[in-house]
Amino acid sequence: QKEVEQNSGPLSVPEGAIASLNCTYSDRGSQSFFWYRQYSGKSPELIMFIYSNGDKEDGRFTAQLNKASQYVSLLIRDSQPSDSATYLCAVPGGDSSYKLIFGSGTRLLVRP
């Protein structure tokens, strides 16, 4: 069974700072990685996905993948209070069902 691990937090940063969220995974064969944001009481929404080693940028968000070290991170630049949420890392289950395996999530708190 694949495992995805995240620090539960909360990670507290001041408004305007860079928030760094980390995720490690157990299956070296994992090929794709997803970051979801979940506000309290709501369902997750996709932030970014990444397949290749290195960085992928989308607006204020940057995903970083290091397959050799088996970690993927999400950087949020110019953090805003509206970014306060739980961020979930996910990897495919590896079988033909296309299921996603989620980490426990990191709660981010951006202080005004």
Next chain:
Amino acid sequence: GAVVSQHPSWVICKSGTSVKIECRSLDFQATTMFWYRQFPKQSLMLMATSNEGSKATYEQGVEKDKFLINHASLTLSTLTVTSAHPEDSSFYICSARNVQGLGTEAFFGQGTRLTVV
């Protein structure tokens, strides 16, 4: 992005009754849908994979006779919580992946908050 609609968004039921939750993919065909459960301050736990036209695949520890899944069409999967008890109170979320498209991300329904009293 693709839209997945889940209904109802919340439901309160009496202990011992059954509750049905619907999950629809509105603009794509989903041969596979997933049902997750999330308890407060915990992550999403996959309950089962719903396969159109065949039996669902349940994760270890999930009672298939208690959580009945039907995936009768390419756009609709239903989860029925039978003989619900207070410990079944949770946030149930469905998701679907548009495996016919270019992306492989999963899209989530709005979730259903079930409270069993």
